[in-house]
Amino acid sequence: MTAPRTRAPLGVPTSLTQGSGTRGGIGESTLRPDGVLKVEGEFAYASDLWHEDMLWGHTLRSTEAHAEIRSIDTAEALATPGVYAVLTYDDLPSPVKNYGLEFQDTPVLAHGKVRHHGEPVALVAADHPETARRAAAKIRVDYAALPLVTDEATATAGDAPLLHADRTDHHSGHVPHPNVVHRQPVVRGDAAKAAARADVTVTGDYVFGMQDQAFLGPESGLAVPAEDGGVELYVATQWLHSDLWQIAPVLGLPEDKVRMTLSGVGGAFGGREDLSMQIHACLLALRTGKPVKIVYNRFESFFGHVHRHPARLHYEHGATRDGKLTHLKCRIVLDGGAYASSTPAVVGNAASLAAGPYVVEDVDIEAVGLYTNNPPCGAMRGFGAVQACFAYEAQMDKVAAALGMDPVEFRRINAMEQGSRLPTGQVVDSPAPVAELLRRVRARPLPPERQWLTAGEAPDVRALPGGLSNTTHGEGVVRGIGYAVGIKNVGFSEGFDDYSTARVRLEALNGVPVAVVHTAMAEVGQGGVTVHAQIARTELGVAQVTIHPADTRVGSAGGTSASRQTYVTGGAVKHTCENVRAKVLEIGRRKFGTYHPAWATAELLLEDGKVVTDGGEVLADLADVLGDEAVDLELEWRHRPTEAFDLRTGQGNGHVQYSFAAHRAVVEVDTELGLVKVVELAVAQDVGKALNPLSVVGQIQGGTTQGLGVAVMEEIIVDPATAKVRNPSFTDYLIPTILDTPAIPVDVLELADQHAPYGLRGVGEAPTLSATPAVLAAIRDATGLALNRTPVRPEHLTGTGTGSGQGTGTGTGTGSGQGTGTGT
Amino acid sequence: MRVDLTVNGRRQYADDVWEGESLLYVLRERMGLPGSKNACEQGECGSCTVRLDGVPVCACLVAAGQAEGREVVTVEGLAQQARDRAGRDAGADDEAAALSPVQRAFVDAGAVQCGFCTPGLLVATDEMLERNPSPSDADIREALSGNLCRCTGYEKILDAVRLAAARRDEGATP
Numbered sequence: 001m002t003a004p005r006t007r008a009p010l011g012v013p014t015s016l017t018q019g020s021g022t023r024g025g026i027g028e029s030t031l032r033p034d035g036v037l038k039v040e041g042e043f044a045y046a047s048d049l050w051h052e053d054m055l056w057g058h059t060l061r062s063t064e065a066h067a068e069i070r071s072i073d074t075a076e077a078l079a080t081p082g083v084y085a086v087l088t089y090d091d092l093p094s095p096v097k098n099y100g101l102e103f104q105d106t107p108v109l110a111h112g113k114v115r116h117h118g119e120p121v122a123l124v125a126a127d128h129p130e131t132a133r134r135a136a137a138k139i140r141v142d143y144a145a146l147p148l149v150t151d152e153a154t155a156t157a158g159d160a161p162l163l164h165a166d167r168t169d170h171h172s173g174h175v176p177h178p179n180v181v182h183r184q185p186v187v188r189g190d191a192a193k194a195a196a197r198a199d200v201t202v203t204g205d206y207v208f209g210m211q212d213q214a215f216l217g218p219e220s221g222l223a224v225p226a227e228d229g230g231v232e233l234y235v236a237t238q239w240l241h242s243d244l245w246q247i248a249p250v251l252g253l254p255e256d257k258v259r260m261t262l263s264g265v266g267g268a269f270g271g272r273e274d275l276s277m278q279i280h281a282c283l284l285a286l287r288t289g290k291p292v293k294i295v296y297n298r299f300e301s302f303f304g305h306v307h308r309h310p311a312r313l314h315y316e317h318g319a320t321r322d323g324k325l326t327h328l329k330c331r332i333v334l335d336g337g338a339y340a341s342s343t344p345a346v347v348g349n350a351a352s353l354a355a356g357p358y359v360v361e362d363v364d365i366e367a368v369g370l371y372t373n374n375p376p377c378g379a380m381r382g383f384g385a386v387q388a389c390f391a392y393e394a395q396m397d398k399v400a401a402a403l404g405m406d407p408v409e410f411r412r413i414n415a416m417e418q419g420s421r422l423p424t425g426q427v428v429d430s431p432a433p434v435a436e437l438l439r440r441v442r443a444r445p446l447p448p449e450r451q452w453l454t455a456g457e458a459p460d461v462r463a464l465p466g467g468l469s470n471t472t473h474g475e476g477v478v479r480g481i482g483y484a485v486g487i488k489n490v491g492f493s494e495g496f497d498d499y500s501t502a503r504v505r506l507e508a509l510n511g512v513p514v515a516v517v518h519t520a521m522a523e524v525g526q527g528g529v530t531v532h533a534q535i536a537r538t539e540l541g542v543a544q545v546t547i548h549p550a551d552t553r554v555g556s557a558g559g560t561s562a563s564r565q566t567y568v569t570g571g572a573v574k575h576t577c578e579n580v581r582a583k584v585l586e587i588g589r590r591k592f593g594t595y596h597p598a599w600a601t602a603e604l605l606l607e608d609g610k611v612v613t614d615g616g617e618v619l620a621d622l623a624d625v626l627g628d629e630a631v632d633l634e635l636e637w638r639h640r641p642t643e644a645f646d647l648r649t650g651q652g653n654g655h656v657q658y659s660f661a662a663h664r665a666v667v668e669v670d671t672e673l674g675l676v677k678v679v680e681l682a683v684a685q686d687v688g689k690a691l692n693p694l695s696v697v698g699q700i701q702g703g704t705t706q707g708l709g710v711a712v713m714e715e716i717i718v719d720p721a722t723a724k725v726r727n728p729s730f731t732d733y734l735i736p737t738i739l740d741t742p743a744i745p746v747d748v749l750e751l752a753d754q755h756a757p758y759g760l761r762g763v764g765e766a767p768t769l770s771a772t773p774a775v776l777a778a779i780r781d782a783t784g785l786a787l788n789r790t791p792v793r794p795e796h797l798t799g800t801g802t803g804s805g806q807g808t809g810t811g812t813g814t815g816s817g818q819g820t821g822t823g824t
Numbered sequence: 825m826r827v828d829l830t831v832n833g834r835r836q837y838a839d840d841v842w843e844g845e846s847l848l849y850v851l852r853e854r855m856g857l858p859g860s861k862n863a864c865e866q867g868e869c870g871s872c873t874v875r876l877d878g879v880p881v882c883a884c885l886v887a888a889g890q891a892e893g894r895e896v897v898t899v900e901g902l903a904q905q906a907r908d909r910a911g912r913d914a915g916a917d918d919e920a921a922a923l924s925p926v927q928r929a930f931v932d933a934g935a936v937q938c939g940f941c942t943p944g945l946l947v948a949t950d951e952m953l954e955r956n957p958s959p960s961d962a963d964i965r966e967a968l969s970g971n972l973c974r975c976t977g978y979e980k981i982l983d984a985v986r987l988a989a990a991r992r993d994e995g996a997t998p
Contacts, residue, residue, distance in 0.1 A: 041900045297864075697979075697980075
């Protein structure tokens with residue numbers, strides 16, 4: 001790890017502490033400890049791993065979305081020179097043959113039937129990846145097609161085929177139909193009665209497309225068989241222990257024989273919460289006795305992980321003439337696809353956050369998650385709150401329009417604040433600066449009109465919709481402005497025991513105090529490793545902190561998800577450091593206590609390698625206190641407990657913390673061709689305390705851009721007639737390029753949450769919520785169109801498409817396109 | 825077949841190369857240079873950008889045989905290339921020379937999160953600054969539009985390129 005370098009903090013701190021007494025502590029924009037390796041090309045991602053004598057694994061996936069498997073013939077594949085093993089369901093070594101995050105409903109390899117396009121059916125290990133691919137193509141699978149379940153109507157029909165007959169999971173007893181994974185109502189007050197008070201009532205039906213995480217580093221890992229019959233697994237994941245708890249039973253091994261180490265992770269965004277190649281690589285390694293590496297290509301990656309749930313949302317809001325919301329009735333239908341993954345928790349989030357960051361006393365909310373034959377859906381940044389935000393923010397604009405009010409003013413009137421009560425009955429007990437965030441993005445100066453002319457006399461087409469396609473020089477281009485704000489929970493909710501573990505060792509090496517921090521936290525790019533070192537410097541007053549590689553030799557850190565790692569694993573590092581410090585001071589009192597009365601009477605701190613009083617007086621060098629002793633502790637830490645939501649009313653203190661962000665989008669639309677240029681996407685967010693301002697701003701800008709993507713280009717197209725994915729590639733599934741992405745000015749507030757470590761607030765997800773509805777609002781403002789679905793495609797703006805947008809071909813993006821620079 | 829090429833200034837060869845292998849596969853799996861990344865293997869993402877006789881290309885779209893006898897520069901060679909340009913040798917503990925100015929700027933500006941797109945972006949940026957030492961923002965966006973990043977929202981990448989260009993203007997070594 002390199003020495004910390006400091007830079008001026010970015011953003012505008014509005015309260016709270018700045019930094020600490022030790023250089024490189026919290027509040028400073030210290031640089032990533034892995035940054036140098038990453039720019040040198042030396043950082044070992046999971047797909048870079050190599051082992052002497054290793055084989056390559058390959059997965060054969062179903063070509064059908066719902067079919068009986070009549071037979072599988074592997075003989076020809078097995079006879080291929082260079083092939084070491086071919087495995088099917090019949091080769092699984094343990095009575096446990098399914099896994100899953102919430103329900104154990106996902107087969108390791110298909111048994112008797114496949115339930116979605118791309119489901120794993122067989123595995124091959126060979127001495128070259130192309131040999132493995134070609135051998136897999138020789139496996140003959142005889143499928144007999146079964147009727148498809150593709151939406152709510154087909155899933156809940158009386159004679160609907162059941163995706164999973166004989167369910168025994170913990171939601172099976174209360175759902176209205178076996179093809180409903182989970183149903184969560186949230187009922188408070190009397191929405192029907194309150195509706196009578198409304199001067200205006202506004203309804204809307206909204207559709208949210210299926211988004212892919214599209215992390216750049218494909219699913220990969222290396223499994224190495226061990227002499228004790230176990231396996232060493234090096235893998236890119238979001239939660240090592242969750243993987244371990246699912247892998248070991250299927251391999252028929254005790255957990256201590258599956259030893260996992262995190263390898264370099266090329267992004268995650270929720271897509272690595274579920275297992276992908278982990279069990280498959282272990283099975284092949286244990287069967288062949290050789291190390292086995294599996295690396296998905298991009299095509300396979302689109303089938304190798306769950307996606308964001310597509311959703312259909314029906315909303316009704318009422319308001320009085322003076323702009324106060326009277327009630328909310330809504331119904332949110334999330335398509336979970338063939339396996340449950342984290343659908344129950346996504347349903348809980350969508351239901352509990354369906355009203356958004358607004359005060360509405362009378363609500364009648366229902367969210368359901370479906371089993372269908374569509375691709376499985378689960379975690380993606382924003383996790384159920386994203387879909388709801390798209391709908392309720394569209395509604396806010398519509399209600400404001402119906403009242404003849406300014407949309408930001410209407411939001412301000414109804415904005416929640418600290419002390420407000422959510423539809424779940426939970427009181428928001430930390431700052432909730434919803435109105436202030438909106439005020440800040442609105443107060444920002446607007447980008448100049450006709451900005452494509454500001455550079456000179458000839459228009460710079462790069463600044464226009466259509467970009468270098470040179471489709472307009474400004475003719476037919478209109479500007480629009482839109483606002484949105486959202487609410488996201490932080491941390492695991494609904495009574496889940498959300499804890500993390502940190503091991504911290506402090507010792508003097510050659511007279512220099514050094515701390516080693518060991519957690520199982522998955523660094524996926526977010527910068528947790530940077531922040532953990534900062535916390536250790538702040539708490540222990542040492543300059544040198546080493547972050548131990550993450551593995552399962554230390555207790556669970558929970559997932560790198562739910563915006564929780566700085567809060568929970570950061571909290572565990574802080575807690576363990578505090579206990580290490582107490583032990584160090586005990587040693588100091590024992591050794592030096594008689595030399596100075598302050599050892600007994602003063603509040604003592606560790607700063608700059610010294611024991612100091614809170615008055616700043618130096619009592620001893622830390623190295624002298626430690627001598628030859630090392631203080632080494634491994635401790636767990638948990639945030640305040642949460643409660644389950646009542647299954648009928650949705651009441652309960654289900655969440656531990658909330659995170660808020662607001663966006664203002666400025667767009668220009670070529671109305672003749674239906675092309676959109678997002679000119680600026682300004683954001684304001686309360687982060688409680690920016691432990692590393694540079695990283696915080698990076699999270700906000702990255703999250704904003706993923707919200708932009710699903711506003712104007714990103715959608716996995718599933719053919720409704722076949723339930724097959726039509727665009728599994730970066731040629732056909734477009735994510736924003738640097739040309740599609742506008743300037744993203746960021747305004748950071750720091751209003752402390754007194755319940756959280758250092759007052760911090762989880763940052764990663766909130767900006768993904770409000771970016772999408774802000775862009776949609778801006779396009780509506782520019783065009784006057786209703787636009788009830790996202791992503792918006794050109795045909796929705798020109799009126800030349802089929803309208804529904806389902807199965808009408810792949811998205812065409814904003815027109816600036818990909819691949820116009822280097823490369824091809 | 826055998827493939828001979830010059831990689832980062834050194835003659836290298838690989839034996840038993842199957843004709844269908846890409847330059848990217850040979851670099852990563854046969855020459856021990858996994859710095860160039862395999863994010864789409866379809867020429868869309870730019871993560872595998874290398875220079876082939878000076879021209880930036882997606883190594884996944886170049887058949888290994890096409891690189892026969894040619895010069896390749898990968899992310900692993902950027903620091904040495906920068907030292908060669910500056911006409912100086914790196915001392916073993918010369919931290920300033922351990923990274924090229926573009927690499928240094930990406931670290932300093934916070935342009936690296938997961939880092940998977942970074943090698944390709946570094947090669948593309950380095951080539952752009954060679955052609956256009958004082959790029960406008962629009963120039964930067966155009967030149968880097970073939971390199972996808974999913975983490976950063978590109979703002980810090982723009983910062984990094986501006987920083988690298990500014991430091992070059994100042995003539996300052998990073």
